[in-house]
Amino acid sequence: MGEGAAVELYKAYYDKGASAGKRICEDALAAKATAGTEVSPVGIIGYYYPATVYVAENGMLYCVHEYESDVRVFADVEEILAYELQVHRPIRIERRR
Numbered sequence: 001m002g003e004g005a006a007v008e009l010y011k012a013y014y015d016k017g018a019s020a021g022k023r024i025c026e027d028a029l030a031a032k033a034t035a036g037t038e039v040s041p042v043g044i045i046g047y048y049y050p051a052t053v054y055v056a057e058n059g060m061l062y063c064v065h066e067y068e069s070d071v072r073v074f075a076d077v078e079e080i081l082a083y084e085l086q087v088h089r090p091i092r093i094e095r096r097r
Contacts, residue, residue: 027052027054027064028041028052028054028064030064030069030071031054031056031062031064031071032054032056033071034062034071034073035054035056035057035058035060035062035073037056037057037058038056038057039054039055039056039057039062040054040055041053041054042054042055042061045063045080045081045084046084046088048088049065049067049084049088050065050066051063051064051065051072051080051084052064053080060073060074060075061073061074061075061076061077061079061080062074063080
């Protein structure tokens with residue numbers, strides 16, 4: 001995640017009046033309810049189906065997608081990537097000759 005995206009995420013999380021801030025705060029509440037402890041946003045992963053990723057005090061990562069109500073729990077970033085690639089298979093691209 002680039003520095004600009006990190007700043008945007010930080011502003012959205014802490015500026016509860018903004019529409020993005022409102023959504024991210026709602027996502028954070030869902031992640032916090034699942035974790036049972038405080039969470040902090042660490043990034044956004046994905047392009048077409050992005051998930052906001054939160055880390056909890058227990059070190060687990062919690063992913064919240066806009067399109068589903070379930071909060072996914074992962075032990076590390078590799079698990080998140082494996083899940084995302086399995087669920088959202090890349091489009092096959094063929095080269096023309």
